[in-house]
Amino acid sequence: MECAPAVLNFVQELLAQKGDREPLAATSPLFSNARLQSIDGIQVALFLEERFGVDFASMGFEQEKIDTVDSICALIEESQPR
Amino acid sequence: MSTLTGTGAADVAVRPAPLHAPQQPHARFRLIPRLETYPTLVSFCQTVPGKASLLLVFGVGLALATHLFFLPVLLSLILITAFPAQRRLLVTCCTLAFALATCWRAGSLPQAIDIVLVCALAGVLFMVAVRLPQSPIGRRPLVCLLAGFMSVLLLVSYFPHDSRMQNWFWGFLTVLSGYLAAVGYSLLDRNSKNRDSFALQLGTYRPFWGMTVIPYPKGAAYLRRVECKTPETLAVSQIKGVKLLAWSLALLLLLKLVVRVIHGSLGVPTFASLFALSAARSPFPWWLGWAAVVSAFLEKLLGISIWGHQIIATCRMAGFLALRNTWRPLESRSIAEFWNRYIYYFKEMLVDFFFYPTFMRYFKSRPRLRLFAATFVAACLGNSLLHFFTSYMDSVQSFGLLQAFAYFQTYLVYSAALAVGIGISQLRNAKRKNGWIRGRLVPALCVIVFFCVLHIFDDDMGKYPLGEHFRFLANLLHLTVW
Numbered sequence: 174m175e176c177a178p179a180v181l182n183f184v185q186e187l188l189a190q191k192g193d194r195e196p197l198a199a200t201s202p203l204f205s206n207a208r209l210q211s212i213d214g215i216q217v218a219l220f221l222e223e224r225f226g227v228d229f230a231s232m233g234f235e236q237e238k239i240d241t242v243d244s245i246c247a248l249i250e251e252s253q254p255r
Numbered sequence: 256m257s258t259l260t261g262t263g264a265a266d267v268a269v270r271p272a273p274l275h276a277p278q279q280p281h282a283r284f285r286l287i288p289r290l291e292t293y294p295t296l297v298s299f300c301q302t303v304p305g306k307a308s309l310l311l312v313f314g315v316g317l318a319l320a321t322h323l324f325f326l327p328v329l330l331s332l333i334l335i336t337a338f339p340a341q342r343r344l345l346v347t348c349c350t351l352a353f354a355l356a357t358c359w360r361a362g363s364l365p366q367a368i369d370i371v372l373v374c375a376l377a378g379v380l381f382m383v384a385v386r387l388p389q390s391p392i393g394r395r396p397l398v399c400l401l402a403g404f405m406s407v408l409l410l411v412s413y414f415p416h417d418s419r420m421q422n423w424f425w426g427f428l429t430v431l432s433g434y435l436a437a438v439g440y441s442l443l444d445r446n447s448k449n450r451d452s453f454a455l456q457l458g459t460y461r462p463f464w465g466m467t468v469i470p471y472p473k474g475a476a477y478l479r480r481v482e483c484k485t486p487e488t489l490a491v492s493q494i495k496g497v498k499l500l501a502w503s504l505a506l507l508l509l510l511k512l513v514v515r516v517i518h519g520s521l522g523v524p525t526f527a528s529l530f531a532l533s534a535a536r537s538p539f540p541w542w543l544g545w546a547a548v549v550s551a552f553l554e555k556l557l558g559i560s561i562w563g564h565q566i567i568a569t570c571r572m573a574g575f576l577a578l579r580n581t582w583r584p585l586e587s588r589s590i591a592e593f594w595n596r597y598i599y600y601f602k603e604m605l606v607d608f609f610f611y612p613t614f615m616r617y618f619k620s621r622p623r624l625r626l627f628a629a630t631f632v633a634a635c636l637g638n639s640l641l642h643f644f645t646s647y648m649d650s651v652q653s654f655g656l657l658q659a660f661a662y663f664q665t666y667l668v669y670s671a672a673l674a675v676g677i678g679i680s681q682l683r684n685a686k687r688k689n690g691w692i693r694g695r696l697v698p699a700l701c702v703i704v705f706f707c708v709l710h711i712f713d714d715d716m717g718k719y720p721l722g723e724h725f726r727f728l729a730n731l732l733h734l735t736v737w
Contacts, residue, residue: 205480207578210595211606212681215614215626229615236607237447237476 176225176249181242183220187213199242214239221245227252287501291494300490306336309493313572316500320507320565327353331463332572339489342482342574343451347458353466365423369430374460376431377438378453384445396442397608404428404435404644412656429648433468434460436604436641440474443607451475464569468645469601471566472577483574496571499579503564510557517550526551526710533727534719544731545707552707556584559598588698590680590705594634594673609637627678634674639667646715662717665724669712676705 177199185197193208203209209217217239221227227249238248290296299305314329331349335342351374358367380400383392392399408428414421437460444450456475465471472481483489517523524532524539529547532539563580570577580599587593594602614629643663650659688694711731712724 202480205477205578211603211610212591212595214606214611218615219622230619233446234611234615235443235446235476236611237480240480 176246177242179224180245180249183224184209184217184242184245187216197242199246201242202240204236204240211236217245221249221252225249225252286505287498290498291491296494297487297490300494301486305490306493309497310336310572313493313497313500313568316497316504317565317569320500320504320561324353327356328463328569332569335573336489336493339483339486339574343455343458343478346462346573347454349463350458350460353463354461357466365426366430369427372427373431373434373438374457377434377441377456377460380438381441381445381453381456384442385450388446392442393445396445397439397612400435400439400442401640404431408644408651409656412651425648425652432644432648435644436468436608437461437470437474439608440470440476440604444474444476447476449479451479462570464573465566467566468641469604471563471580471600472570472575473600473603473607477577478575481575481577483576488576489574492571492574492576495576496568499564499568499571503561503568506557506561506564510554510561513550513553513557517546521546523547523550530719530723530727533730534723539730541731541733544727548707548710548731552703552710555710555713556581556597560584563598563600585699585703586695587702588695589683590676590702592680593702593706594677604641605633605637609633623682626681630678630681631674634677635667635670638670638673639663642666642670642715647717650717659717665712665714665717665719665721668721668724669709669714672709672712676709 181197181199184203188194188197188208191209191213195208201208204211204214214234214236218227218229218234221239222229232252237244239245300309310329310333313332314325317325317328331345331353334349335345338345354370355367358364358370380392380396383390384396385393387393407424411421411424411428414424440459441453441456444456459470459473459475459478461467462471472478483492518525523543523546526547529539529544533544560581567577567580578599582596582599584593584596587596610629610633613632614625618625618628643659643666647659647663650662654662688698708728708731711728714724
């Protein structure tokens, strides 16, 4: 996935801001094991809106879809016009 | 830079860092050791004698923690542990059996019928939301659910008073109100790629480990994420379940000690009795008021921790490594952080139901307003709405909708103040100061004072009018208003 490095970088920076420098894999859960909190979900959403033009108002927002780097990339692909 | 190699869903269970926080650089003192990191123990707990020992220890702990229902809960856990492949289906069966057994125990056949009807209604709504994604329920399921509930409530309040029809509807709405949040989570799961069937969704409708209005731990989507997929993760989850129950028992002892020392040895009256004195215009020293408020705040904190830990411990024993409901709230350095650590699953519900939908739709060009508005909608509007629906059905039935709203005004003030506090706390996003006193102690004390004062208005039963709460606060501030 082309977006993976950018997303991974962003999530790693977000985790680093919270003092979490544990290794991050593409399938590591972010919210369901509390590495990120709901309020951090906003940062992820804003990043996706600004960088990839994802429109959550039309597609709805579910935390499950941004729980891993992989699922974030899948969401970006899903949101792109075909 | 870490690689993109996957570690799988087992990460949730075997991640070495403590839940809710990254690993600390220095080792903390632990009352209960991290048993889940002992390979020999984890291996033993995957064997039949190991599982039996864990269930036995948990059963003893549960019997000490709660006399009610501990045996049926233990039997359910034995069943689920014995057949892990059918875990989700067994959770549904046990949950339904518990719901109906509770009605049978209370001798209430109408309530059992209402539960069946509520489940049937939820099934229809779920089916419509899944099959007709362009319908109003498919597009805005939560708005439809809450607006629908409110409309029926309004309609029923105008039925002939105490008529058979009205009484039946009250019974039904009261039962439905208890399931409202769970149904909401089901509807939110409608678009998930690997969503569960409705039969499995039913297992999250007041599951047997809690049977509370707030869905612990969230809905089916969350259960899928935290479900143990291997014998090793199940062993880790069950060890953590036993540990959490042990911790809740330790907190229970602490609560009993606190109550005995504060109200017994020190003679500080309870908040409720002092409030009654205030309402009866009997003066009391302001410092005694503060002592009662702080003790009530601590007791509530401990009570919610104990209760939440018992529910999540049972959930972990069933094979779902869910996060704790309360996690070191007194270490919070901001109001928003406290709210997140204090009652996690209620906050998550408000975030999922109200915060995200508002944030994603409105004020996109004004970031600060966007954040504040979404916070306010969740912490004030959502919080009030759900409390009204779940706690005020009796008041609406007895006194009518308008009078019930009047009784509810104190809680409205409480949730508005809470929302403003959290909103400002998020907007400030203050830089952390260095040093233990300025960096940790002072912010933590400020947060505690805020929530102590707020506790004066935390009256979701509407026992006293709003003015009495302000009168009590004035007394604490040494402003005589008798």
